[in-house]
Amino acid sequence: MQSIILLAGAMALAPLYAALILKVKAFFGGKKGPPLLIHYYTLAKLCRKGSVYSTSTTWIFRAGPVVSLATAAMALMFLPLAGQPALLSFKGDAIFLLYLLGLGRFFIIAAALDTGSPFEGMGAAREAYFPIFCEATLFMTLVLFYVLTGELRLSSYLAGGQSMALWRAAGAPLLLVVIALFIVLLAENARVPVDDPATHLELTMIHEVMVLDHSGPDFALIELGAFFKLFFYAGLVARLFCPVTPASPVAAALVFFVVLALVYTAVGLTESLMARYRMDKVPQFVLTSFALAAFATVITLEFMP
16 A cells, blocks of 8 residues: 555656756756646646647557556556555566666657658657667666676665665665666656757757657657656666665655655756757767666676675
8 A cells, every 4th residue: 555655646746856857957047947836737738738640640659658658657666666665566577667668768759750750750760879878777787786686676676675785785886876877867868968858959859859749638648758757767766875764654755755856956956057968979978877887787796705
């Protein structure tokens, strides 16, 4: 029951946390910024509108938003929120989870290509290219966690005292993993410096250019799925960065959501203090995450008893 309540809370709060990034960016820009409930207003407005479909599109275009949202929501079910057992968990679910997120990305890319738009095709090509390096980082991180725990289950890394056990076993190299996962968070969610979600210039966009033809409820599903996906990666970083799990479920949830707010604030700080990289520099930036994860794995293997 605790896992169900936390999952419902995570889904309900995902748009709110995403708005925290806007507030941080507005603060550094000397502005008031939009209200924290802005994303709820936007989702409600989109749901009240109708969807427009091009005559050149097929069922793939309509399936893209649905699959994107479904895979992101299911990913949250595998995440041990606040250190509590995940709603779904089985042996090898960490690998399944990576392919699940890949499935959502595949359908969004396919929906963009289905429009026949050259701009959306350009964004789809970038979306297919950059996450390759993110997946390499995630698999390298799984190698490290498997060496430390002998498990490929996400709950074996993040539930209960498992996160603290990882820090005891790996020590300082785990900090490199946290930084690597934060870079993956920025890349997978098309945040600065990989992409700028606030831009409207097609030639420089990645994620936003792929959804130009989506409208109404379909676009609402894509936006909500993006909030869930950002929450998932932020939850990973928050849980590893602060592995403390109080005995009280309420206290554990409070600590988790506070640390989660710090992760979102860090995203806002990054977007406020950094500029978006040129497209040819993005692979180098994302590959840094792989180098950090690989270095952490090598150091851990070298000094393991």
